[in-house]
Amino acid sequence: MVTTVQDSSAQVVRGPATTAPPPARRRRKGPASRRNDTWVAWLLVAPAVLGFGVFFAYPMLRGVYLSFTEFHILTPPVWTGLANVQQLVNDGRFWHSLGVTAYFVVLSVVLGVGVSLITAVVLHRLGVNTTVRGLMILPFLISGVVTALVWTWMLDPQLGIVNQLITWVTGEPVMFFGSGGWAVPTLAALNVWKSMGYNAVLIFAGLQTISASIYEAGRIDGASEWQMFRSLTLPLLRPILVMVVILNVISATQVFDIVQVSTKGGPADASLVLQMYIYDKAFGQFDFGYAATMSLALFLLLVTVTFTQMRMARAGESDTN
């Protein structure tokens, strides 16, 4: 920033000494176009600003307001103060769904980022071409609905191919979506299947920024592959890993479509993730006020988690440097 200011002042000073017309012309044009720019600039950003105001800022403020009301869509909202918050604190189902969501997030982020990291490193070390990486992101291209449908079919207790295999080995099928213990891990596995390739490609891009000479130096010093991975790759990859973890936490916390299509939160609320519960409250029971309170809680939770992660990441970074 400072250098550019110096540059332009130097030019102005140098200007008259060399040729007169251009600087004069530029000086005339400068402020004039700047005044023009303001109008044009506002014209250009108008659609975005309008969209921001109408479909983001206003709904957000309205969401906060609705959180403190009794609102059933057909009649106007009625201010009830902290009644919804009180209901939230005493709502066992809400806390249960929060627990289910946390369980799902931890499983799918730990497993997902772990597998993606290994895959990315393997792809990088083997020097595999773009086509293979392309195949990896195929699941990213299809919707959560399609993911849930095909896996529900493959995991079907009687006819699913996976259960055919399991029955052949153990003699008994596994009720992946039908048993309380399996439902959330199965959903997490689906989520990992869908997002793994995308994450691996992200991490792979991070690996490409690490210069090969670092590894050569490591090899000359007699480091093993594992040692190089631990003390070279991981620390250098930290910024991109932090980003991948944060992105995955944010999207896993809001998981909805694969749950809604496969288990609908069942059996017996075993996979009732928060978003599913919010949807059910709002559109199953038309309790919009309370649904808004829960989404406000989810929002505050996400903000806290994200900031904590960023802070931890930053603390770690200054540590290694």
Next chain:
Amino acid sequence: MKLGRGVAWGYLVVVLLITIFPFYWILRTALSNNFAMSTDPSSLLPVDFTWGPFKRALGLATPAEAAAEGGSGAKIDLALALWNSIVYAGVLTLFTVVFSALAAYAFARLQWRGRDVVFGVLLTALMVPSVFTLLPNFVLMKDLGLLNTFGGMILPGAFFSAFNIFFLRQFMLGLSNEVEEAAIIDGAGPLRVCFRIVLPMSVAPMATLTLLTFITTWNDYFWPLLVTNDESVRPLTLALAVFKQSSPQASLDWAGLMAATLVAALPMLLLFVVFGRRLVNSIGFTGIK
């Protein structure tokens, strides 16, 4: 070292198999006779090969034909749902990329008072998860009488995308000044510079965003679920889910459902074949930024 490479290749093959197999399984099921499948569920090839499921999915089979192959009575108007998805994802993508590019130009290349403040305010949207605005946005669409219309589906995402603006601005900041300054000296106004110079130079990142936005919108489920409950505007994701949920669990027409799923995923697979390389590179690029 040799052993390590072997293990790495083995791992890669397993991961690729798990990634690809479900796609094959969709195809295999979609070409099977739904009745015959229950007698030979572990066959790796289509059981009693037939095009019936595709006919059923596309509404071309007569009820008798459908019943003979284990099709259920549940119907899905795939052609309509496909059209709805194209309109929904296509229009939304077009609008949001164009408007984001215009705004990004103003933020990156023009000098005006309040620029950085406005940009900062718009960026706050990146922090807020969509959950939080979806419910109130539904209420807004209801108030505006836009439920069950393309307007209601498209409007909230059409004008503003914090990520797209941020991404394009970042790119435009990196463009060199020389051409632009030459044009200004020749008397071109900011609009002319925008449309004749900066936007043509930004075609590559705009194509990337078009692709990513189109994919995300095509696959979106939650928002269409909220604002539509009518077949006439329902996109594919929703139509598939409704088809599954409206069929009786015991006699679900898996072959027909997988055929429909394949038709629904086909546009994405085509995009993949055409733009796969660009997609892989652009995902990496968005990560590095």
